Amino acid sequence: MPHPDNQLACCRLPRKVRHLHGATAEYGMIRGAAATSPRGRGGSDMQDFRNSDEHRQELDRLLDEIRTLAPVGHHIALHVRALQPSWLEVTYPRTWTDLYAARSYAIVDPTVAWAMVNDGACRWSDVDLPDVGGVMESARDHGLTFGAVAAAGMGVSRSMCGFARGDRELTDAELGRLARIVARLHKLFEETLPKLTDKQIEILRLIEKGYRQEQAAEMLGIGLQACKLRLIYARRALGARNTTEAVAKARAAGLLT
Template sequence: MRLYLYNMGRNHVIDNLLVELGEQAPAGYYLALHIRFAAPLMMFQTFNPDWIDRYTQNAYALRDPLVAWGISRTGATRWSAIDLPDPFEIMREAATYGLVYGVCVSCGPMSSRTIASAARADREFTDEEIAAITGTVLHLHHETEPPDNLTPAEIEALKILASGERYAAGAARLGISESALKARLSTARKKLFARTSAEAIQRAKDYRLL
């Protein structure tokens, strides 16, 4: 199975939790963490790659009853208990790719919602398994919480880089060493779960931190 990662700066806690979620979902999982401004901070998928391609090509996310359920409420429920309309029979089609039984988990405020789906092909998830999956998703939601703010020094460093300055020139403008500038940028990237400084700049703008 393929694992899709977006806008992510990983750490060992998150890695371990993702492994745990993978073990809890024999047929794969979908995880969108901290959906803000119509996009998640991080997104992971380990469903059947053919289903992922089919789902993406047909823009099923716009019609998926699981997504609608996750956006409209919080908690956990089996897929079979979701009574929302599915006029495009997405769930019926998903079953042909091995996604027969599943659980949907939704948590967090509407402004930073996390939605997850875990699947298996052989039977319904038990109440105990649903509780364990919910705990893992809640832990992931907590561990990936975006920062409420950046320090003035981190904001200053990001702004310098966003203006087009190179490290040496930017450090000179701030009156600090190049290594100090890079250290501030490194801290900002970690807070924003960004792989690059350019990604950190965009993420800070998206979250109105810059």
């Protein structure tokens, strides 16, 4: 797992990254670690904006339950778009995440392949896909002896998670619970997203493409002041200090796709 100065450049907000046990990494997935922004801090905030106490409390409850079900560690990547998670938490052992990133295991990890096309949860031992890179055996060598993969969401935005134990296989009931937790986390994240109107989004898309406000207004057939007003309301909704930050936040939240 590379250090922060070796990581890919990215938009810092609103992406929320939590790396526990001092871990930071480039984006690996279900068994490895992922990071596309600098070291995150602890805590339970799901987003840096539009975040209620009720959402935070529910998130904390779900994460506490996950830690009980997966005592060796977990990897939670919510709303992954183009290999970029909008929210991420990794608690796998540092030695494993280092190796996972160094060997680019994400490319050949059978659990990643499973999570890309399936919803629900599956034990690692039940993933019926070739392990050409020896990811499973290597994981066992690092204490990730048993575990499960879980995924939710359709289309361009999926949530994909991994959970590890060292003592035994997860029961059917535990698998079902993990599937429901991941589905709820996927939905919970959506509930924290800022609410923009279609007109605000179309202006942000034009600004993202490099058009000036005057050009965007002309292309949309509106006055410059109307264009500026929509951007002001968009910035307020996103909690952005300026238009550049608003575009970055909207892009990271998947609102401009």
